[in-house]
Amino acid sequence: MKTEDLKALGLTDEQVQRVFAMNGEELNSLKASAETLKAERDAARNQLTTANKKLEGYDPDWKTKAEQAQQQAQQQVSALKAQYAASNAVAGLKFSSASARKAFLADLNAKKLPLQDDGTLLGFDDFVKSYKQTDPDAFAPEAGYPAVKDGGDPAHAASGSAREQFTAWFNEQFK
Secondary structure, eight states: OOHHHHHHTTOOHHHHHHHHHHHHHHHHHHHHHHHHHHHHHHHHHHHHHHHHHHHHTTOTTHHHHHHHHHHHHHHHHHHHHHHHHHHHHHTTOOBSSHHHHHHHHHHHHHHTOOBOTTSOBTTHHHHHHHHHHHOGGGBOOOOOSOOOTTTTOTTSOOSSOHHHHHHHHHHHHTO
């Protein structure tokens, strides 16, 4: 699927971007499932191989080591699920640059938010809200009305007429 193909169908740029966003979310979900299944399969194979070797030698510690391998495999699967949940959650946010997106993901992964049963991160919205307060330049400006340049302070004269302020805002939004 290409942008030109969708535009040929009569979709606007915004609709094309939304189609790609929805497609990306679906693909990320399928990739996450595939990676999770591969990790579980590999962990099971490693566990079986290790258990068989230990049983052949009648190692008395084979149960302990098998349980440790099971725990490590479960941790890897949980980490993969959390990583894909973070990627899916971040897909809906607009960043000012690719490096801002990477920094946000790194901070999000360092926070280690708990993963819910439905595949979402608990506390993600609060994290985004606090991140927007601490680093507002990381996010792309949201479309809306222009900010009042005088701050509403009656003692401060507005810089330029309302028309000039609107023109500056309009030019900033539609560069």
